[in-house]
Amino acid sequence: MSTVAIPAMVTLARNAKGWSQADLARAAHVSQGFVSKVENALADLHGEQLAAVAGALECPVQLLTDPALVQGLEVTCLHHRRRHSKLTSAKKRQIEAVTNLTRITVEGLVKGIEIVPDARLHRIDIDAVGDPAEIARMVRAAWRVPSGPIGNLTRLLEAVGIVVVQRALGTTAQDAVSTWPADPDHPPVIVVNTGLAPDRYRYTLAHELGHMIMHILPSDSQEAEADAFASELLAPAEEIAPELAGLRTRDFPRLLALKTRWGMSMAALIRRAKDVEAISDRQYREFWVQLSQLGWRTREPGDVPAETPQTLRRVIETHQREHGYTVEELAAAAGMLPASFTRHYAESRPRQPTARLRLVRGSEPQP
Numbered sequence: 531m532s533t534v535a536i537p538a539m540v541t542l543a544r545n546a547k548g549w550s551q552a553d554l555a556r557a558a559h560v561s562q563g564f565v566s567k568v569e570n571a572l573a574d575l576h577g578e579q580l581a582a583v584a585g586a587l588e589c590p591v592q593l594l595t596d597p598a599l600v601q602g603l604e605v606t607c608l609h610h611r612r613r614h615s616k617l618t619s620a621k622k623r624q625i626e627a628v629t630n631l632t633r634i635t636v637e638g639l640v641k642g643i644e645i646v647p648d649a650r651l652h653r654i655d656i657d658a659v660g661d662p663a664e665i666a667r668m669v670r671a672a673w674r675v676p677s678g679p680i681g682n683l684t685r686l687l688e689a690v691g692i693v694v695v696q697r698a699l700g701t702t703a704q705d706a707v708s709t710w711p712a713d714p715d716h717p718p719v720i721v722v723n724t725g726l727a728p729d730r731y732r733y734t735l736a737h738e739l740g741h742m743i744m745h746i747l748p749s750d751s752q753e754a755e756a757d758a759f760a761s762e763l764l765a766p767a768e769e770i771a772p773e774l775a776g777l778r779t780r781d782f783p784r785l786l787a788l789k790t791r792w793g794m795s796m797a798a799l800i801r802r803a804k805d806v807e808a809i810s811d812r813q814y815r816e817f818w819v820q821l822s823q824l825g826w827r828t829r830e831p832g833d834v835p836a837e838t839p840q841t842l843r844r845v846i847e848t849h850q851r852e853h854g855y856t857v858e859e860l861a862a863a864a865g866m867l868p869a870s871f872t873r874h875y876a877e878s879r880p881r882q883p884t885a886r887l888r889l890v891r892g893s894e895p896q897p
């Protein structure tokens with residue numbers, strides 16, 4: 531392994547912190563000009579200065595020097611288009627960097643572990659099918675999802691081999707990013723921002739799944755398509771229409787009950803009611819006025835059970851139990867320092883034993 535930093539990795543680790551070159555220079559006690567030269571491959575970063583920069587970035591030196599890690603990042607397909615207009619370019623770079631570092635972590639950790647999905651995740655051509663809702667129905671059928679609400683959407687996605695990771699993206703203007711791997715043998719990854727209410731988290735996962743299945747190149751209609759996909763996946767029109775029939779504008783107790791049952795926000799259910807023509811345009815507008823007056827557009831009442839991704843936790847447990855990995859070794863595999871690895875990934879201790887990672891929809895892991 532080389533002991534000179536790779537320029538692109540320094541930029542990546544710096545962007546993940548949301549730092550400018552001046553910020554990094556200050557934290558590492560080097561000049562801003564030097565950081566700029568390093569990132570433009572005009573100066574070598576090695577020795578004590580490399581250690582200082584890695585220390586400031588709170589990452590292992592290896593993350594900055596290992597050429598294997600940088601491979602593939604450029605061909606990784608990132609979907610992060612939600613509410614882009616609100617994002618500064620610095621924030622966009624930070625989100626992208628956090629996502630790429632998370633992919634490095636995931637790929638480092640899953641190495642040497644056989645992940646056995648219960649079904650395959652395939653792309654479906656939106657131009658050929660035409661209707662995102664139809665694609666959502668195709669997905670439900672292909673994955674043999676029972677009719678009615680999806681009890682645990684995270685488990686469903688994990689069962690088809692998607693690794694879901696909750697990480698702070700450094701902004702509230704972005705809920706998630708999904709990425710396809712450069713290497714088809716590696717897992718697709720969805721990074722979900724921390725701090726989302728459980729109903730919003732579920733909708734976000736469904737929306738990102740829509741992007742992963744339907745979208746390769748950016749288009750003007752992709753957000754509406756991902757939303758239409760998410761709504762139909764979570765609450766198929768045919769099934770939810772009878773439950774929304776006759777909804778009155780002030781009928782919040784009924785919406786709260788439906789929220790718990792379908793794991794969708796009242797706001798999403800109201801949009802669904804309009805989609806399936808259970809309410810008129812006028813009622814729809816009245817609902818929004820009421821939600822605003824009640825202050826529910828930012829925070830709704832009602833409970834949806836929180837979902838927690840399991841795949842990465844089980845990968846870590848398997849390494850610890852089957853391979854005898856220490857936290858230091860796991861952190862090294864993840865491209866992280868032990869302290870931040872523990873904080874992000876190993877806070878909860880292993881409990882149930884698992885030998886092989888068989889992913890089964892809708893049931894507990896089988897040993």
Ligand SMILES: [Zn+2]
Nearest residue numbers: 611612753756
């Ligand atoms: Zn989107």
